[in-house]
Amino acid sequence: MERPRPLIAAIGAVASNGMLGLDNWLPWDIPEELAYFEATIAGAALLVGRITYESMDEVPADSFIVSRRTDLALRPGCHRVSSVEEGLHAALATGKPVFVIGGASIYAAAWPYCRYFYLTRIDMPFAGDTLFPESVPLASWPLFSETVKCLRERKRGCEVLCRFQIYEQPHSRPLPALEQNSAANFPE
Ligand SMILES: NC(=O)c1ccc[n+]([C@@H]2O[C@H](COP(=O)([O-])OP(=O)(O)OC[C@H]3O[C@@H](n4cnc5c(N)ncnc54)[C@H](OP(=O)(O)O)[C@@H]3O)[C@@H](O)[C@H]2O)c1
Numbered sequence: 001m002e003r004p005r006p007l008i009a010a011i012g013a014v015a016s017n018g019m020l021g022l023d024n025w026l027p028w029d030i031p032e033e034l035a036y037f038e039a040t041i042a043g044a045a046l047l048v049g050r051i052t053y054e055s056m057d058e059v060p061a062d063s064f065i066v067s068r069r070t071d072l073a074l075r076p077g078c079h080r081v082s083s084v085e086e087g088l089h090a091a092l093a094t095g096k097p098v099f100v101i102g103g104a105s106i107y108a109a110a111w112p113y114c115r116y117f118y119l120t121r122i123d124m125p126f127a128g129d130t131l132f133p134e135s136v137p138l139a140s141w142p143l144f145s146e147t148v149k150c151l152r153e154r155k156r157g158c159e160v161l162c163r164f165q166i167y168e169q170p171h172s173r174p175l176p177a178l179e180q181n182s183a184a185n186f187p188e
Contacts, residue, residue, distance in 0.1 A: 008088060008113050008172070010100040011040055012132070013120035019128030021103060024055040027126035029154040033162055037101075040118060044099045045091035047084065049106040062094045066106055084109040089178055108133035112173040116144065116166055123161035124153070141167040 014020050019027050026034075046060060050067035053059060061077030064087035072080050081087035084106060091098040100110040111117070117138060144166040153160045 007115060008092070008098045008100065008110075009116035009118060010102075010107055010110060010114045011037060011118040012102050012107060013037070013122060014132040015122045015124060015126040015128065017125035017128075018131045018134075019126050020132045021130030022126070022128040024051060027128040028122060028124075028160075030122070030151050030160065030162065031154070032149070032151045033120055033122070036120065036164060041099045041101060043096060045094040045096040047087045047091055047098065047100045047106060047110060049103045052101065052103040052106070053078070062091065062096060064088075064091050085113075085176055086178060088113055088175055092175075104130050104133050108135050111136045111169075113175055114169060115172045116168055117141065119165050119167065121163040121165060122153075123163065124156075138167050141169050144168040 012020060013026070013033055015027060021027065041060070045062040046064065048056075048059070048063050048065050050065055050069065050072065053063070053065045053067075059075050059078055063078045064081045065072065065074070065078055066082070066084055066087050067080055068082060069080075074080060079090065081090055088098065088100075088110065100106060100114060117136070119138065146166075147164040149162050149164065150159045151162050152158075
């Protein structure tokens with residue numbers, strides 16, 4: 001019998017031209033989209049890329065920051081991990097649901113392990129400097145659910161159609177076992 005897969009999900013938002021980041025923040029300003037993100041990840045353990053981590057005003061406890069920098073300044077409740085796999089093992093060990101929250105490099109490395117991908121598609125192009133990685137094969141995953149809303153975008157001062165989608169990956173990859181000692185401790 002197949003063993004139950006650990007529940008790992010990713011969450012992100014992308015503009016119609018594929019952009020997801022600008023100047024280490026979001027290219028758009030859609031408060032309701034941000035509120036959806038915050039509500040969805042509430043109470044979860046997070047896997048976060050170092051650049052995204054440094055851009056966040058507040059970082060919840062049980063956030064695992066992927067970085068090769070051993071001198072990374074860590075906020076309370078945050079832990080540095082040196083690989084996506086190490087971070088996912090550590091996040092799962094908290095017993096909480098696990099969300100991969102980006103950025104682009106982390107989506108690109110973590111998607112094989114994700115059962116779900118929560119993706120908000122913003123139906124408008126935005127200038128940016130970071131693209132959603134083309135290597136994430138969402139087009140081949142079944143769409144599990146979709147909610148469509150027209151929301152206020154504050155930079156342009158207009159309404160924009162947002163599609164809140166959840167994709168399910170039918171055969172997510174099992175996490176490889178970690179080498180001994182690589183995830184033994186997560187000092188703050
Ligand atoms: N639209 C959205 O939903 C969304 C969500 C999240 C982020 N963003 C945006 O995305 C942009 C940032 O994305 P990004 O791809 O440039 O940066 P990122 O993924 O947030 O962070 C990249 C950093 O993570 C570490 N890293 C990545 N892969 C690693 C690996 N395999 N092993 C060890 N460390 C690894 C490295 O840190 P070190 O350099 O410290 O080694 C690397 O410089 C920002 O603009 C942000 O606002 C958008």
